[in-house]
Structure formats: C-alpha cells, structure tokens
Amino acid sequence: MLKHKNKTAFSFLLAILLLSAQSCKKSFLDVPPQAQQTSETFFTTAADATAAVNSVYANLRSFDQTAFGAIAVESVPSDETEKGSSPSDAAFFNLYDNFTYTSTEGQVFGFWNGLYQEVNLCNQVLDNVPAINMDAALKARYIGEAKFVRAYTYFRLVRAYGGVPLRLHVPADQTQYNIPRNSAAEVYAAVEQDLTDAASVLPQSYSSADVGRITKGAALALHAKVAMYQKKWADVLTYTNQVMGLGYSLFPNFEQMFRIANENCSESVFEIQCQSFPNVIGASTSQYSQVQGVRAQTGGGWGFNVPTTALVNAFEPGDPRMDATIIFRGETTPEGDKVDPVGDNPRYNQKSYVPFTVPFVQNEGEDQNIRVIRYAEVLLMNAEAANETGNSAAALNSLEMVRARARGSNAGILPKVTTTDQTALRQAIWHERQVELAMEFDRFFDVVRQGRGPAVFGAKGFKVGKNELMPIPQSEIDLSGGKLTQNPGY
Template sequence: MKNIIYKNAVLGIGLLGLVTITPGCKKSFLDVPTQAEQASGTFWVDQNDAAKGVNSIYANLRAWGNTAFPAIAVESMGADEAEKGSSPTDATYFNDYDTFSVNPADGQLSGFWNAQYQNIFLANQVLTNVPKISMDAALKSRYLAEAKFIRALSYFRLVRAFGDIPLRTTVAADASEYNIAKSPKAQVYALIESDLNDAAAVLPQSYLATDLGRATKGAALGLHAKVAMYQKKWSDVLSYTNSVMTLGYSLLPVYDNVFRVAAENGVESVFEIQAALIPGNAAASNSQYSQVQGVRGVTGGGWGFNVPTAALAAAFETGDPRRDATIIFRGETTPQGDVIAATGDNPMYNQKSYVPFSMYVSGFNEGCQQNFRVLRYSDILLMNAEAANELGNSAQAISSLEIVRARARQGNAAILPKVTSTDQTTLRNAIWKERQVELAMEYDRYFDVIRQGRGTAVFGPKGWKANKNEVWPIPQTEIDISGGLLTQNPGY
C-alpha cells in the first residue's frame, strides 16, 4: 500500500476553507515558512486544533479523487447507466472501465484509492490525537464520532470497489509501519460496522445552521443499513432503516428539486459532501463534481463526462418525470430556463449534477456550488422495502416502495401504478427496478447489480466476467510500492 503518512496534512477552517500543517523539523536559513502552514509540533493542543482536524476530513471529501474522474471511473463507468461522454478522443481510458478491460496501472484506480486512504488518514489523525486534548467532553465525543463516520464511509467505498484491502486504524509511527498487507473484506466490514455503531450512539439528530452538513445520527444509521445490505444482513437493514424513518426525514414534493443547490442539506438529505462558491476564494471553492459532468460547449456548463446511456433513458416507465429530471437531452430547455443546443458531442448529460448556467462565476469551477449527494431518504425507503421483502414482510415492503413511487407520480394516477404483488420474486424485481430509476447516476447502480448477483446478466454484454469483475484491480502502483506485500485481485 502506498505510503499514507501524508507529509502535508490538509486541515480545514470551517467545512469549506483550508489551511495546512507540516511536521516539526530543524530550521535552517533555507527554510521559508509556507503561508498558512502550522507545524505539527504545535498542533493538537487545544479545542480549536481539534475543530481544524475534523474539518480537514470534510474539506478533503470534495477533492478530485473523491468526487471527480477517479470516482466516476470506479463507481459509475462500469454500470449500464453511464458512458464516457465528452469528445470521442478525450480521456479514452474511461472506455476501459466501461468494457471491463482496465489496466491495473491506470491512474484513476490509484486516484480513487489514494483519496479514500487520505480520508482515512485524516480520520485516524483525529482519532489518535483528539482524545489527548483537554476540551469540552461532549464536543470531543462528537468530533471522534464524526471521524469514525467518515472513516467508515471511505472504507465502505474501498471494500465494495476492491474487496480485500489494507486496514489501517492508527497513524503509522514510522516507516516500518507504512506498508501493510490486505485484510479480508469481512474484517473491513467489521471495522466499518463498529465505527458506525460508535458514531450513531453519539452523533446528534440535527445541527444548527452553522454546522449543517456534518454527519448525523441518521447518516450513521443509514450508512450502516447500506453496509448491512451488501452483506445481506436483512434484519439489520430493516432495523437501521426503521430507525432512520423515525428521525424526521421526508421526500421533497418535486423530484427535480432534490438536486438543486437551494435544496442542499434539506429534509431528504441524509448525508452530502459539502461544496460552495466562496466569493474571493476560488481555491476553497474547489469542487469539480459538477464541472466534469456539465453540458459541454456552453459557458457555465462543463466538460461533458459521465453521460447517461440510451439503456438508462429506456429504463423509466412511460410518463415517469424522473427521466427528465435525471437526463438533460440535447435540444431541450431545462426547468431553470437553460437552452441546450440541438447539436453537440453528446445526446444526453447528467441532470443531477447540473447547476444552472446563470450561477457560473468567472474564475471559478463551473457548478462548484453543487453538493455531492451521498445518501438520500429515498434510498433509505428502498433499502427498507428490500429488507422487508427478503424477510417475508411484503406489506411493509410495498408501503415503503409506494412512498417513493407516489412522489414520482406527483398526483398523476395514470402513471406509475402502485405495486401490489406480494410474490417475493416479483416484489424483489420491482424494488430493484425502482432503485435503478430513483437512484440513477448516483454511483449506486454498478454495485447494486453486482450485490444482486446479476453481473453477468446485466453487464456481460459489456465484457463483465464472473469471478473477476466483482471487484476492480488493486492499483499497480500500490503493489509496486509495497514491494509485493500487496497482491493483485484474481484475474488481473
């Protein structure tokens, strides 16, 4: 595994500003202090340092490797709902993920891997140092719970993408501890669940406006439900989702509004990666999630990657308004009034990452205001429906499924009829279908199909092979740096 002892650890001031600390070392006349850096030897001494340490984790979550090209490659490209987009000759390596022919040396693999381990390092830094600080006890407990939540989130993203992975829970003391072998995925899941149990026991149900976007009890319980779902622990999935359903979440009346900037951190949001346009500070307004997926060839648009497929467009039932809220079609006018040219490189774009062109500010990334939706309440409801059905409770499964379909129906009884079948297989397929259209382009489809055991049936025509493509290859750079301590996944 690559040396994950980051020599310059990014620390946040607030969830959106950045400052850096560096290790303490001997000074010479050649040493010129970097602006806004703070030596680690004078850090981790008070409550303010603890706050900066926790905020550094949130700040890193919106970085390139967590939300842009590496995340698109690893978490989206393999699915039947998305393809490369942009111009035919630009970033052609995305096609290798789409056809399951990716080389372990491809940089997007290591970009994603390193982003998750940097999140984990920053969380471990907090978990190692904050307990030693004399500060408000309740706030200290909350900070540790937030760090555990984000560590769990990053390990979950890693384990479902790569399977067995190195498991690090402390900051390495010296170079002898830099490289560690892979741990079985069962051990990784056990740590994730332990972290989420600890987090849920401490995190508040909500925050005041100044702390919106931090991990909550609902986020910990909701993520735990998803982690349990990937292990087919259906009783746990049902229990955790039932708990989340008592915490005051609800669905916004209009599906399209869920993904607009004005609705961020609203009643449907369980957890989002925070982003913002901060006037006068383009460096801190660094999210490129929307930019890399925005409509190509227009001011305020973007680069045009990760576009919906014809298969996704055809997956929606006739009249389902989520189709137009998920896909920007060439030649249309968006609900926000942006006219999309009838010609161009791509027939469709991801509308969930769209920010109206009028919100573009010169000198800033297009759409840098857009939060990355990690977990929504509709996902909670659909997990609840799936777990209830697997446990033989068709009545609850239908009830939770209907809440999602009713919102999409928007009062039009002629579309999206209520699912009434109590047959377990029929209901299971209906819930899976609902996940496909409700959560389209949200980086879940690829992993959903695999955990459902349908990889060959759904992705086989794209090149997916059983007993290999359930996971991506371990980045070759990590194997090389480890001196062979890390081993490659079978088949690569």
C-alpha cells in the same frame, strides 16, 4: 445567503494534515514550509480540533473522490452511463466502460489514493483529538464525525477493491507504513464498529450554524447500506426503521431537490457540502458538477459521465424522474437554459446540473452539494430488507412511498406495485432503485451485489470472477515489495 454561511464553517488546514503522514525519514531537506504550523504542534486546542475535523469534511469533495476517479470506478462500468465529452477527451474512461482497464490505469490509483488521503485525515483526528483539553460533548461529537467519514471511506474502498489494508491509526514509524490487505470481512467489521460508535454520540439535528454536519440519522442509514451489501437483512431493517422514525420526509419535487436552493432539505440524510473559496485551489472547490456539466458553447461543463439509452429505456412510461435525471440535447431546462441541439453527446446528468447563469469563482457548479444518502434510498433499503425477511406488506408500503412521490398528482402513471411474490417484488424494488437512484454512483455495485453482473454487464465485457472488483493499483503493490496481493484476473 444564509445557506452559504453554513457551508463556510467547513474551512480547513489540509496542508498540515495531508503531509504529516507522508515523511518516513528525516533529513536536512525536511524543512517545514514557511508560515505553516507543523503537525507535531498542531493538536493542542479546541480550535485545532475544529480545524482538523473541518479538513475531514473539506477533503470529501476532492477531485479523486468526486470527479474522474469516482466516475471511472463507481459509475462508468455500469449500464446507465458512458464516457461522454468529445471522443478524444479522456479516452481512458472507455477502458472502464468495456472492462479493459488494468492495474496500472491512472484512475485505479487516483481513486485509491484519494480515499486513503481521507482515511489519513480521519485517523489524525481520532489519534489526536481525544487528548485535547476541551468540551467533552463537543470532543465526542468530533470523534463521531471522523468515525463516520472513515467508515464511509472504507466502505467505498471495500466495495470497489475488496479487502484492503485496514489502517486505523496514523503510522507511528516507518515499519507501520507497509501493511498487508485485510479481508473484506475485517474491513466491513471495522466499518460497522465505526458507525455504531458514531450513531451513539452524533446528534439527530443541528442548529442553523452547523447544518450539513453528520447526524445520527446519517450513521444509521450508512450502517443499513453497509449491512445490505453483506445481506444482513435483519440489520438493514433495524437501522432503516430507526431512520424512518427520525423525522425525514421525501422532498415533494424530485427535480428541484437536486438544485442548490434545496440543499440539506427534508430528504437529505448525508450530502457533501460544496462552496466556492476564492484563491484556494484543490480540495477546497468541487469539480463534481463541472466535470459532468453540459458540454456546450453557452456554458455548463466538460460533459463526462453521460446517461445511456439503456437508462432512458429503464424508466416506465410517463415517469417524470426521467426528465429530472437526464438533460437531453436541444431541450430547455426548467431553469431556462437552452442546451445546444448539436454536440458530442445526446444526454447529460441533470442531477449534477447547475444553471449556466450561476456565478462561480473557479469551476462551473462548484457550489453544488453532492447528495450521498437520501431518504428515498433509506425507504428502498427498508423495502428490500422487509421483502427478504418475508414481510411483503412492509416492503410494499416503503416502495409505494417512493413511487407516490414520483407519481405526484398524476394517477395515470407509476401504478402501485401489489405483488406479494418475493421474487417479483424483489425485481420491482431493484428496478425502483435503478430509476430513483440513477446517476448517483450506485448502479454498478447494486448489480454486482445482486449477483447479476454477467446478465447486465456481460455484453460490455464483464468477466465473472474478475470484474466484480477493481484491481489493486500496481504502484501500491510495487511499493509494498509484494506484501500487497492482486485481485483475481489482473
């Protein structure tokens, strides 16, 4: 299968790279693992650079970044999802649903730790690859790919925790490990610089052997999203307009766009590549789909992160995206799976769904890529920025592209939005983001950046001045000797 051959390019040497920044002191116990290369002798050849960059990609699908940590921090606090699974299984998710989590809860640390492991991998590339004697163009591209991933990782950190320690190099000695928090503005500035650098060197597209690697369009699109969170609307407009000129298009079938057969399609701007690797555990195999899969006797997954009634009610009458986003208990999926009519949960995430018959080595759905940025989101960011800068005509045009794809040939649903009133159009664009991007781990942060946290999440327990951010893990504060400070309210 050709598409799997493309994904196989992302092999990795995580053991060397993850461990190299963890030791503070030497001792007679610091013996390198047998048959493994040490980090000090690793970064010498072009092949080493390739392996190091591939490790950056591979670790993006790690458990903390795509499963429990991400679900707890980025999804369950919203109004569109709740814990799911059986009532007694992983009950800690309920703490995130009702905003009673504390700084010592495991997923607060797990998400933080998973992202900083990713930062470490990026920094090793950025510190060491420039000195390698290799093809200059390939070297520049590898540096751009690592800068994009570091920017993506810090963006997830800053929107979840606010200002965080900004580490742009591998610590050279013990004194450089314990650093204080930077301000959110400083983190955002570093993210934007990395994305500017990445966009300047990354190609617009790749040959078939490298499909799935990060492109110029991905760097521009993520830069637009980062600017949107800072309300830099002119920048959002600039970056999205550039992406809109790069040849992306909406995939005709919304539901099928999320299936394995249509990974890296015309709408894909950035998606995390996932594939089975026999006899390799940990970050090599994704549990993104397994954790969210239909909890059923006939197959599927664990049944976490399930859609709420509020999400069902958010869709306009007849919107086909509802059935393409939500698997209802008792239904038969488009791929022919009969979902049990009884069970713990009335609904499941269809965007992460993999048919029960798809074979796997370790985890159900481990071949399912994770869609991170789609062209539809670029259009909606463009619409929002155009409206905020007073260009309602451009906003309506981009908004209509998204609604037209969803509408298809059924002219009786999803009528065109025609209002030019800025407030009303803003609400229409926000609503379109909710239904178009549902279950894609953005809803909570969208509502917070829009200033609507109390109105939307107040009934769940959201507190103003506190729950806009997650707490800094208490274990990290303790290890810092108090150099790290806690967010308000925790």
